[in-house]
Amino acid sequence: MKHQRTIKKEISFSGIGIHNGYENIVKLFPKGDDYGIKFQKEESKELLELHTKYVNNTNRSTSIKKNNFEISTVEHILSSIYALGIDNVLIQIFGDEIPIYDGSSKIFTEKILKNGIKKLKSLKNKLKIKRIEVVKFEKSTYYIMPDSELKIEVILNYNNIISETSYLREISKYKDEISSARTFCMLSDIIKMDKANLIKGGNIDNAIVFNDIKLSEKDLNYLKKRFSINPKIDNFKIVNNKKLRFKNEPARHKLLDLIGDLSFLNKTLKGRIIAVKPSHKTNIKLVNHLLEKHENS
Numbered sequence: 001m002k003h004q005r006t007i008k009k010e011i012s013f014s015g016i017g018i019h020n021g022y023e024n025i026v027k028l029f030p031k032g033d034d035y036g037i038k039f040q041k042e043e044s045k046e047l048l049e050l051h052t053k054y055v056n057n058t059n060r061s062t063s064i065k066k067n068n069f070e071i072s073t074v075e076h077i078l079s080s081i082y083a084l085g086i087d088n089v090l091i092q093i094f095g096d097e098i099p100i101y102d103g104s105s106k107i108f109t110e111k112i113l114k115n116g117i118k119k120l121k122s123l124k125n126k127l128k129i130k131r132i133e134v135v136k137f138e139k140s141t142y143y144i145m146p147d148s149e150l151k152i153e154v155i156l157n158y159n160n161i162i163s164e165t166s167y168l169r170e171i172s173k174y175k176d177e178i179s180s181a182r183t184f185c186m187l188s189d190i191i192k193m194d195k196a197n198l199i200k201g202g203n204i205d206n207a208i209v210f211n212d213i214k215l216s217e218k219d220l221n222y223l224k225k226r227f228s229i230n231p232k233i234d235n236f237k238i239v240n241n242k243k244l245r246f247k248n249e250p251a252r253h254k255l256l257d258l259i260g261d262l263s264f265l266n267k268t269l270k271g272r273i274i275a276v277k278p279s280h281k282t283n284i285k286l287v288n289h290l291l292e293k294h295e296n297s
């Protein structure tokens with residue numbers, strides 16, 4: 001993939017946001033060479049360019065903000081856009097959150113591919129990793145090294161509840177191997193988010209929920225009533241009747257998220273990354289590090 005790309009024609013998505021709980025509409029418009037990726041709130045003239053300086057919140061998902069224009073959960077649609085090699089597109093939003101759908105990027109990826117991708121004249125802007133480096137941010141470690149193409153490996157360990165890896169050797173395998181991996185969380189997170197009023201829709205159908213805590217009888221009854229789930233007091237398992245699509249679905253989803261956050265490079269990355277326990281917050285730090293230390297090296 002040498003040349004810049006855009007989508008062939010306008011695409012529209014609509015669906016519920018995981019945090020706001022109401023319907024949001026997102027439209028993608030084709031754009032020409034070197035336009036980049038930009039967001040537009042309804043018909044407003046002011047655009048929000050994809051840049052780490054606009055990253056506003058990285059707690060569990062990535063949200064961006066410029067002045068009064070804020071959009072939450074941008075990482076899954078951006079993951080599809082980046083993995084499909086789309087350099088130029090306008091993302092118009094009616095609402096303030098990108099729809100969550102099933103918690104993966106399956107719908108975005110399939111719809112963009114079905115509508116078609118258009119090759120443009122200009123060459124892609126690339127960022128090449130030129131030397132081996134180990135970078136640590138908080139609890140995440142990234143091993144970065146030169147390679148002929150983008151290759152990503154993710155290693156997860158969540159208090160021994162989830163311990164697994166995922167490896168994407170070729171970005172062309174993204175649709176089949178990564179895009180349908182759904183987001184996941186721990187039951188303890190659900191309890192915290194519920195208390196902070198972050199699950200307004202009152203359902204947890206958009207994520208795989210793992211039980212990571214020993215519940216009290218009181219918590220157990222509350223959860224059963226609030227979310228129609230049936231966790232056991234001492235059973236570290238998936239609690240919301242989901243069957244995994246892949247044995248290592250959580251690691252694959254973390255890889256999906258990392259690709260979404262790498263879109264903030266605004267460049268096609270050439271190199272290999274092994275990410276140990278990545279998070280949105282540290283992914284964005286990695287992007288800044290790559291832009292600072294590897295762009296013109």
Ligand SMILES: [Zn+2]
Nearest residue numbers: 075183253257
């Ligand atoms: Zn995600």
